[in-house]
Amino acid sequence: MMNFQGSHILSVSQLDREAIARILDISANMAPYAARQKRCTVLEGAILSNLFFEPSTRTRVSFGSAFNLLGGYVRETVGQENSSLSKGESLFDTAQVISGYSDVIAMRHPQMHSVEKFAKGSTVPVINGGDGANEHxxxxxxxxxxxxxxxxxxxxxxxxxxxxxxxxxxxxxxxxxxxxxxxxxxxxxxxxxxxxxxxxxxxxxxxxxxxxxxxxxxxxxxxxxxxxxxxxxxxxxxxxxxxxxxxxxxxxxxxxxxxxxxxxxxxxxxxxxxxxxxxxxxxxxxxxxxxxxxxxxxRQAQNGILVRMALFALTLGVEDQLTQYEKEVNWHTNKR
CATH class of the missing domain: 3.40.50.1370 (Aspartate/ornithine carbamoyltransferase)
Structure with a gap:
């Protein structure tokens, strides 16, 4: 069985059927939290750096929403022109710095294999949000x-x-x-x-x-x-x-x-x-x-929340602790 905790998620080639089954099972367990039927703070105090150097709406927002639904905080950088990459900083150097501010990083970049290069400089798990025409x-x-x-x-x-x-x-x-x-x-x-x-x-x-x-x-x-x-x-x-x-x-x-x-x-x-x-x-x-x-x-788009919640829980090693950090939902929503 793949040890997810502390691991980067860069390519589907890392995954076998057993690992995929684990991700899909945990994703299904996230449904009541995504539907706001239960509230979870298992990642309270944790920080996601959401680095999207290529335009994105669904993927970027769902990564952030998934982390928030587990109780964590999200910091975002959108567009290369708004980052130090525009000043010539390397992906490795950016990773060294940003990982020092973060517990996990989600990243999208227009160049193929760029997220893999970035991950080599990161001291925390990196999840690939899309690297050019390569993978997602x-x-x-x-x-x-x-x-x-x-x-x-x-x-x-x-x-x-x-x-x-x-x-x-x-x-x-x-x-x-x-x-x-x-x-x-x-x-x-x-x-x-x-x-x-x-x-x-x-x-x-x-x-x-x-x-x-x-x-x-x-x-x-x-x-x-x-x-x-x-x-x-x-x-x-x-x-x-x-x-x-x-x-x-x-x-x-x-x-x-x-x-x-x-x-x-x-x-x-x-x-x-x-x-x-x-x-x-x-x-x-x-x-x-x-x-x-x-x-x-x-339905497919909504499932992105479940899967990304599962990947955060697995890479940060809290997938078996969710119910310990549940809180009573004290507000109402019609979200299903």
Whole structure:
């Protein structure tokens, strides 16, 4: 069993099925705290440094909210221009300083492998919130938690999963990390729907195939969307040389209710890491899907709180102490 306490969480490659099962179990235990049904102060006095050197809303806020829900304090730095990195300070030096102020650090950075470099200088656990087009391990874990939760309604699990990954698979770090996690399970069928120029990197495809899974690569939606889960991604404009280049591919794989009803199974679950691009020229997930019970994108986003709470508890070694630090909830919320 992986010893989480004091460890960095940098890549899904660190995790085996046993470690993932532990994270998902602890995540499920966080539900009453995230729903404000119980209050927990197990991390009272602890400090999270939330370092986001690339734009983020959901990931940044959910990291901070997760830490707050465990009783801790959050200090944020947003944008490289607001940090000493803009003055030429190295990631190692920044890590040496900030880790002295913190108990744990969550970090996003636009350059691949940058969080790993940063972690080498840190004296406290570092959790990767996304490093360029490389990885997004906490997103992959919350995606896996979501798939598991959604499949339970159909008496299915993570083994024998039939999933479609669609959109910008070349630059989408979320699908890179998720694919690596799926390779640990049994008899998974992965259909990859994307423009030829934006196909999944060969290394990710090979990892799935080498694990014995069926991989189908196609640039056609028709006939390829009958599955348990569709995981849609947006065109990652920030990874292209220009907006004009990104526009060449925008809107080619839009999913709306008509396409869903024509090609998908009746209960195919729809996922997306968000933000979805709702501009008419993109519109990868149409708003006419909003009334479908199978649209799981907002449940998926809420699950990020649970998973990040679990990772904080595990890396700081308090996952078995939660109930010792519970307090009676003395305010009311309709949050569910």
């Amino acid at each position: 391990p906490t997103q992959a874990l919350l995606d896996l938690f979501t798939i598991q939760s959604e499949m339970m309604h159909f008496h299915k699990g993570l083994d024998n999963l039939d999933i479609v990954l669609m959109g910008d698979l070349k630059h989408g770090r979320t699908v890179h990390s998720l694919s690596k996690l799926l390779s640990l399970y049994n008899n998974v069928k992965v259909t990859m729907v994307s423009p030829t120029a934006l196909q999944m990197p060969d290394s990710v495809v090979s990892a799935l195939e080498d694990s014995g899974h069926q991989v189908i690569i196609t640039d056609t939606m028709a006939g390829n969307l009958s599955c348990d889960v569709i995981y849609q991604t947006r065109i990652q404009q920030e990874r292209f040389a220009s907006k004009d280049e990104a526009d060449l591919y925008r809107g080619h794989f839009s999913l709306n209710k008509s396409i869903y009803q024509q090609y998908c199974r009746e209960n195919t679950v729809i996922m997306h890491p968000l933000p979805r691009d709702s501009r008419p020229e993109a519109n990868e997930l149409d708003s006419d899907l909003n009334d479908l019970d199978s649209l799981a994108i907002f």
